[in-house]
Amino acid sequence: MTAATGIRIKWFSIFNYHSMAPSKEQLISKLRQDMLRWEGFRPPLPGAGHNLGLGPIAAAFPGSVFPTGAIHEFISSSPEDTAASGGFIVGLVQKLLNNGGACLWVSYTRRIYPPALKLFGVDPDRVIFVDVPLQKDLLWVTEEALKCEGVAALICETQSLNFTESQRLQLAVEKSQVTGFILRKDVKKANTTACMTRWQIRTVRSQLRTGMPGVGHPRWQVELLKVRNGKPGSWTVEWKKQSFQTVIIPQTIQPSRRYA
Structure with a gap:
């Protein structure tokens, strides 16, 4: 060479x-x-069907996919916001139950009216209500339930959740791949947690059809306050035809005032 x-x-x-x-x-x-x-965070397997019908909200998550097998925190400061958060969560659970399994609802002061779940497409027979007599045992029961691989989703109503407790819950679902929703009530000041996301849901006046009496479809102001490796945002969402629909509210332009 x-x-x-x-x-x-x-x-x-x-x-x-x-x-x-x-x-x-x-x-x-x-x-x-x-x-x-x-x-x-584990990306969904091909054909896993993790599309929860969130529309534009899905773009806020890593890979534009709602993180299943993770803990999602919802904070509320009033009974109205708690009810709104519960409705939004049940709408998500309805999609998760399509893949089989059951939903556990853990609380120490249960106020949910089971037949109302049908409004969001969830059969009450698919939900197992776990009433814990002592609040101090609530998160322990939740952690043990999150380890059950046969559970599709779990909802826990509580008031307090510190970083260590949330970290234990997150570690539990990383093995079982159960999706957990922590509904925190009467939160005065939000603290740091290890949850994948943090949401705040508020009620919004529904839109009535012209000439039709009664109330409109459930409508919420959805705020994604924190999402790991994602993009927080705010949307107006309506529950209609068993799915989430993003509502674009036209901005009202105030006429300019003229002074002599």
């Missing part, structure tokens, strides 16, 4: 190496995927 041939082979090897080396964007994308995996 001549010297010229050796030089050509060397330059070809260098060129081939640089052409096969991953780009900066590819390296960043892989690093983000690795970070999500290290933090417990």
Whole structure:
């Protein structure tokens, strides 16, 4: 082999190496995927059916997919907001139950009216209500229930949740892949938790059809306050035809005042 041939082979090897080396964007994308995996987020398997019908809200999550097998925290400061949060959660549970399994509803002061679940497409027979007499045992029962792989979703009504408690719940679902919803009531000040997301749901006046009496479809102001490796946002959402529908409310422009 001549010297010229050796030089050509060397330059070809260098060129081939640089052409096969991953780009900066590819390296960043892989690093983000690795970070999500290290933090417990698992991308859905092909055909797993994790589309919960959230529409534009789904774009706020990593990979535009609602994180199942994770803990989602909902905070409310009034009974009205608690009821709104419960309705929104049941709408999510309805989609999760399509893949089989049951839903557990854990609380120490149950105020849910089971037949009302049918409004959101959930048969009360698919929900197992667990009434815990002591609040101090509530999160222990929740943690043990989250370890059951046959459970599709779990809803826990509580008031307090510290970082260590939320971390234990998150570790439990990372193994069982159960989706947990923590509905915190009468929250005066939100503290740091290890939950995948934090939501705040408020009621919004429904829209009546012209000439029709009664009340309209349930409508909420949905605020995603925190989402791990995602994009928080705010949307107006309506529950209609057994699904979430994003509502675009036209902005009212106040006429400018003229002064003499």
